[in-house]
Amino acid sequence: MADSSVCVGSRCLCDGYYGTIHFIGAVPPTSGVWLGVEWDDPSRGKHSGEHEGVVYFKTRVSGSGSFVRLKKVFLGCTFMEAVRSKYGRTDDEEGGIMLGGQTVELVGMDKVARKQSEWSQLEEVSLRDMDVSSAGPRAEIATALPNLKRLNLDQSPLLPNWETVSDIASQLQHLDSLDLSEDRGLGHVPVDLMESLSASFLTLRTLYLNRVGISWNNLALILQAVPRLEAVHVCENNIASLRFEGDEKPYIPEGLQLLNLEKNCLSDWSDIVRLEPQLKKLKTLILTDNRLPSIFLEKKAFPELKSLSLSGNLISQWPSVTSLASVPSMLQLKLKDCPLLKDEPGFSARHLIIALLPHITTLNRSAISARERVLSERYYIKHYGAKWLDCKSDESAKKAFLLEHPLFLHLVDVHGLPDEVLMRQKPVTTALKHGLISVSVRCPGRPEQRSLDKKLPATMTVQKLKGVLQRVYRVDTSDQRLSYLDSRGDCEIQLDDDLKQLNFFSIESGDTILLRW
Known part of the structure; x- marks a missing residue:
């Protein structure tokens, strides 16, 4: 970014710290121009925007501001400067193009034509961590990248606001997927920018806004601007409620098929229920690692839902699981790491969930066989x-x-x-005298994990063995991969059927079971 384009609201980088410029001007009694910056990391700050009793700007976090000289900060680069840096540049002595680390030497107008043709073929561009801060000259992006469909601007902390995003997206007529994760300047969506955003996102179907600090109200504005949206990812944004200001229902694109709210702070299932009438085409709902204590689904709710992720919530009662049977379209479920399953061995929890949900075909990424x-x-x-x-x-x-x-x-x-x-039979708690096999358990490639010598019933199933190993090594049964070496150590055999007994695989005393995950 050129010095002349510095303005209040611009993002900057100084000595490894990112911040937002809130003031540009003189700070008496010193001479010259100063930038008043609020730093993303408050520990970099020295004050809250004041100097010698005069307030020049105000910070949101107390003590997170300071003054720096313009020459000390880096203000980022334009979109096409980042593209040239990553996908091709003309900075060698002969004027060749750098592609894939090699110089391609071209002559005259062929140089320009070749470079443009290379870029014109690109359908996907990733400028992750390239410090893009502006769109650059008008139409430059549209001319160079006419076929771009998928754009990754993840970790672009110098991207200042949605206006800049709109300037970039408006030049990409075929834009289908946009990743803006970890771009902290995008937490606020100006209402007066809605018309511009709507015109820029006409073709957009997938949007990533993970870890940008966006609220549900601001997200609702973005949803209004993307009428063809099919998938939206808003993980780790500290969203605690899905209620819109004024208790209104926000507009949600009617074609939305995937909603990812992983690692937020949702604690009220009724917030999800209130949105259900607008999510009739939803196929995937990801609520992993929230704070939901219970859920309840009525018949005919989410008629096209196929995949639901609830792991890491506070679910503690089985009726929450039972209610999922009212959604016959749901085939895939992820449910682990919650109080309900805390005291159930891995194999027991899996059995109980499968029995309660006759329609699901996959549980925790593991297929369910008829047997x-x-x-x-x-x-x-x-x-x-x-x-x-x-x-x-x-x-x-x-x-x-x-x-x-x-x-x-x-x-x-x-x-x-x-x-x-x-x-009424109690679980067996004493060692069986007969039918036991003595084996060792090792974890290849994980020297920190201790080996285990164990006597196991030959009739124990692989699934029950996984339950035992889950308690010992704290590895979920769905993540375990088991095999065994015979006593000679020259043949490794996969234990690839959870329902088979150990004697089915001809495991004998002296063999070694290998646990990987």
Whole structure:
């Protein structure tokens, strides 16, 4: 950026610190021009915008401001300067083009034609961490990159505002995907810029705004400006509520298929429910690592939802899981690392979730086979069978049980009730005297993990073994990859079927089980 284009609101870099310029002018009794900067990292600041009792600007964070000389700061580069730096430049002595680290020597007008043709073929450009701060001369981008569809401006901390984004996007007539993650100047969306943004985003379908500090109200303005939007990612923005100012419902593009709100601060499921009428075409909803204590889905809600991610929330009751069965279109679920599953071994939690949700085909990225579903449903009956037996003679207790386990009787109709003795059987806590195999467990490539010598029942399934290893090594069962070496150490065999018993793979005493993740 040229010095003449410095203005209040510009972003700058000084000695490794990024900031926003809030003041340009004299600061008596010193001479010359000073820049008043509020730093992203408050520890870089010295005051809040005042000097000798005079307030020149105000900082949002107390003590995060200071004055610096213009010559001390870097103000970034134009969009095409960044493109030339990364994708081709003409700075060698003979005037050749630098492409892929090699100089291509061209003559006369061929130089320009070749360089432009190389850029004109680009459909994807990544200027991540290239310190782009302005669009540059009007139409320069449109002329050089007429076919660009996917643009990554992730980590462009000198990008000052949405007006600059609009200036860039308006020149890309085929722009389909735009990544603006970690661009801290984009937290505020001026209402008077809406018309310009709408004209710039006519073709945009995918937008990334992760870690930009944007609120739900400002995001709602952006959604209004992108009518064809199909996917929006707004992770780690400290969004605590999805309610619009004035309790109005924000406009959401009718074609939105993916909404990613991972790692925010949402704690009220009703916020999601309020948006449901506007999300009829939503296929993927990502709510990982929020603060939701419970969820409830009614029948016909989210009619096209196929994938739901709820891991890392505060869900603590099984009815939250049971309600997901009311969405028959949902095939994929991610649910782990929540209080509900804290006391359940990995294999047990997986069995219970699968039994409750007859429509899902994938749980925590692991496919569910027909055989696993049968085993899960039978496990569910046995798991709650004793409780059912205890309340059968008490109508009120029976009613409460069926309210909590609405699928129990249906599963009993399908599989029948096990023997009462089997349902009341306590988990085995003493070592079996017979049918045990002595194995070692090692974690290749992870020297910090201790080896383990263990006696295991030959009839133990791989899934149950994963549950044991989860408790020992704190590795989720869905992330484990198991194999074993025979006692001679010359043959490694994959344990690739969770439902098979160890003796199916011919594991014997003296063999070594290898755990990778």
